Amino acid sequence: MADLSIDVVAKAAGVHRSTVSRAFSRPEAVKSETREHILRVAEGLGYTMSPLAQALRRKTSTFVPLIVPDITNPFFAELAKTMTQAADDRGYQLLLCVTNGDPAKTEGYFTAMQAMYAPFGIVAPSTKVDTDALKRFDFGHKVVVIDRVEDDASVPTVTVDSRRGITLALEHLRSLGHTSIGYVSGISGTHTAQDRMDAYLELSSEGNSTPLVLDSGSDPDAGARAAKHYLEMENPPTAIIAANDMVAFAVVSALGQSGIRVPEDVSVMGFDGLALGARFNPPLTTVRQPIADMGNIAIELAEKQNLNGSVDHVVLEPELLVRASTSGPRK
Amino acid sequence: MADLSIDVVAKAAGVHRSTVSRAFSRPEAVKSETREHILRVAEGLGYTMSPLAQALRRKTSTFVPLIVPDITNPFFAELAKTMTQAADDRGYQLLLCVTNGDPAKTEGYFTAMQAMYAPFGIVAPSTKVDTDALKRFDFGHKVVVIDRVEDDASVPTVTVDSRRGITLALEHLRSLGHTSIGYVSGISGTHTAQDRMDAYLELSSEGNSTPLVLDSGSDPDAGARAAKHYLEMENPPTAIIAANDMVAFAVVSALGQSGIRVPEDVSVMGFDGLALGARFNPPLTTVRQPIADMGNIAIELAEKQNLNGSVDHVVLEPELLVRASTSGPRK
DNA sequence: GCTCAGTTTGAGATCGATTGCTGAGATCGG
DNA sequence: CCGATCTCAGCAATCGATCTCAAACTGAGC
Known part of the structure; x- marks a missing residue:
């Protein structure tokens, strides 16, 4: 050859x-x-x-970077998976870029994507996106963010309705008879994380129950700390909502280590709808995010923007996914 | 700009x-x-x-494709993560390519990597690698495989010692007092999967206990089937070794759904050492593969081969990782 | 001051494609 | 049968770098 x-x-x-x-x-x-x-x-x-020669001459390529903080996190893995497919279907080639939360690396990827004449890029942030930084790279108009951004004006975004998701979770738990429902945050400072927390705080007090935040850290040990906190309480909640599935796993695991059983002793819900949750012990009740849709829509938004400069903000509907980690409160 | x-x-x-x-x-x-x-x-x-112009002129680039069947599988995700780092450290840029097990896609990535003047590529296969296909692309000498291959001659490989891993698992379980130890395969047809199974079969009978394969399928439902099989047995084993952590998760989950508790009723071990296992319920005892080392070594092998044409086969040592899913047999 | 070797820089072809421009045939009406 | 219009294919410049070759400069030695 x-x-x-x-x-x-x-x-x-x-x-x-x-x-x-x-x-x-x-x-x-x-x-x-x-x-x-x-x-x-x-x-x-x-x-x-040769895609190289082609890109060089045309000054535009089919390389689409997907920037994620940590591919080891199943949420991003699922996102990457569906987006690979979505990109492929449209003739793009997805380049996975893992930042490990390092902003310097993120910038590095930005300049790289510029150098590769990427038509646009998708960012799934670990921290609130710095729109100014995007602008500085002269392609505030070439990035789609999978999170909400402060300064809505210029960057297309796709998110799921956090408030609706928390509502779903709360309704499910209340319909089961729970009145004391705790929350553990445990994901880093994205707007999405913030929104979920805010929604919990607000909706929780609306329902006359006092909000009960077990942990609001953002590291991998949040689950363990929340469990510890739970054990030390005089009147622990009968149900716990975790800000995402990974944290829910950690909470259940830590609780289990102390002999607390889910859902017999306490109900636990996640938020994400990871496939992995179905094989957890017990299978995790959760609020499902339409991850595949997010991927597709992110690419569509990017294309649309490239075409006619429109900047859209799509908010998707989450969905309750009842599995086995929730049940009526123990009396 | x-x-x-x-x-x-x-x-x-x-x-x-x-x-x-x-x-x-x-x-x-x-x-x-x-x-x-x-x-x-x-x-x-x-x-x-411009990496593009550079690659075009030099006829060699710093793009290193990592070809995996499914990034959603945490094993590959961890591999991708550590390899991203390893590649970065050496001035390469890792391109994640997800095949979903489709051989056509794999070939597509091969031609793409050729077109991009990739100096080499890393393949983590879902099926036994077809060395002839590699040759056909004129870079049998530019790929490192993370699995054993039939025709050892030409392709560098890095694997962990399956037999040793199974030995470790068996020894651990036996030292706990188990004599009846089942196995569930549940991963697809790589040589690695085959080797683990073979090792189990052989080592198990050496220890005078009769091998007990609960399921040997390769789909995601293997865990559930194994659990079903377990429940139907008159004399179920007191411990189960799963061919990998994901299957172990599924087994424990399915067992749990039927009221069988781990490790109280039955001990379950995994094989992989995923970080996720530490947050499982219960935290999973497993045989750890040195995933980070595998990534680093894969790249080193590739470089060495590019340099002096040497084809090495590195076999790494696995390690027992005792967490909480194993205990003495119930009497 | 001159030669010769050794350094350092410049010129220009080249990698594999794209694209505006130009010219050669084909088509067509009158 | 002729010129106008339209198709279709070739020419050559170009994208952003690399690399061979040769020119220019440096300094040592006599």
């Missing part, structure tokens, strides 16, 4: 390389016989165009 | 573009004063070289 350039194909097909180029990228500009002949020859040689 | 080409920097620094090029990529070939001046100017302009 020797070096296969456009010139090789051109020679083999007996035409000029510009014709080969057109045969591929502007079919209507070349007589269909010629086109088919070229395509056949190319096929026979096993030729595909 | 206008278009920043090497020529712009050259003009700004008052030198020819070849000098700028050298200042960056062959420091010793340019007088250090000039070099520093150029670097300063470039810095001031915020210039970075």
Whole structure:
């Protein structure tokens, strides 16, 4: 498999390389016989165009970076999975960029994506997105954020309705008979995390029950601390809402280590709807985010923006997913 | 931030573009004063070289594809995470490629990596790797496989010692007093999966206990089926080894749904050592694979091979990780 | 002051594509 | 049968870098 350039194909097909180029990228500009002949020859040689050379010349590529803080977090993994597919379907190639929450790395990826002529990028942040930083890179108009942003003006976003999600969770738990419902935050400072917490605080007191935040840290140990806190309480809540599934796992695990059983002793809910939750012990009741939709819509928004400059903010509906980690309160 | 080409920097620094090029990529070939001046100017302009143009001209890039079947599987996610880091440290950029087990997609990624002048690629397979297919792409000598391969000759590999891992698991369980130890496979047809199973079969009978395979399927439901099988047995085993952590999760979950408690009623072990296992309920006892090492070594092997053509096969040592899903057998 | 070796920089071709421009045939009405 | 219009393919410049070759400069030695 020797070096296969456009010139090789051109020679083999007996035409000029510009014709080969057109045969591929502007079919209507070349007589269909010629086109088919070229395509056949190319096929026979096993030729595909160099995305590098193409991007260099066109000053636009099909590389779409997805910037996530931690691929080990199943939420981002699921997002990455569905987005890979979505990107593929539209002829893009998704580049996974993992920042480990390091803003410097994030900037690095931004300059890289610029250098690669990426048509746009998707950011799933671990902290509130710094819109100014985006602007500084001259593509505030080329990024879609999977979180809410402060300064709504310029950056398209897709999120799920946090308030609605918390409402769903609260309703589910109340319908089961719970009146004392705790909350553990445990995810870092995104707007989404903030919104969920705020919604809990507000909706919880509306329902006449006093909010009860077991932990509001943002590290992986939040679950363990929440459990410890729970054990030390005189009147612990009969149900707990975790800000996301991972935290819920940690809470249940830590509780279990101290002999507290879920849902017999206390009900626990998550928020995310990870596939993993179905194989947890017990299978986790949760609020499902439409992750696949988020991925698709993020790309659509980006394309739309590239086309006509429109900046949309899509808010998706979450959905209650009842599995086995919740039940009526123990009396 | 206008278009920043090497020529712009050259003009700004008052030198020819070849000098700028050298200042960056062959420091010793340019007088250090000039070099520093150029670097300063470039810095001031915020210039970075185009990886595209560079790759095109050099016919080699720093893009390293990591081909995995499913990023949603935490094992691959952890691998991706550590490899991203390892790649970064060595000046490579990892491109995550997800195949969903589709061989056509795998081939697609191969041609893509060729087109991008990737110096090498890493493959974490979902099925036995087809070495012939690799050869067909003229870079049997540019891929490292994270699994054993049939035809050892040509492709470097890194794996962990399956037999040793199973030994560790068996010893742990036996030291706890278990004599009847079941196995559930549940991962697809890699050599690794095969090796673990074979090791179990062999080592299990050596210990005078008869092997007891609860399920050998390869789909996500293997865990549930194994649990069902367990429940139907007259003399179920007192301990179960799962071929990997994910399957272990599923087994414990399914068992739990039927009121069987781990480790009180039955001990369950995993194989992988996922971070997630520490937050399972109960925290999972498992055989840890040195995932970070695997990533680093994979890249080292690739580099070494690129350098001097050597094809190594590294076999790493697994390690017992005792958490809370195992205990003495119930009497 | 001159030669010669060694450093350092500049010129220009090149990697694999795209694209505006130009010219060669084909088509068509009169 | 002729010129106008339209298709279609070739030419050559270009994207942003690298690299070989040669020119210019440096300094040592005589």
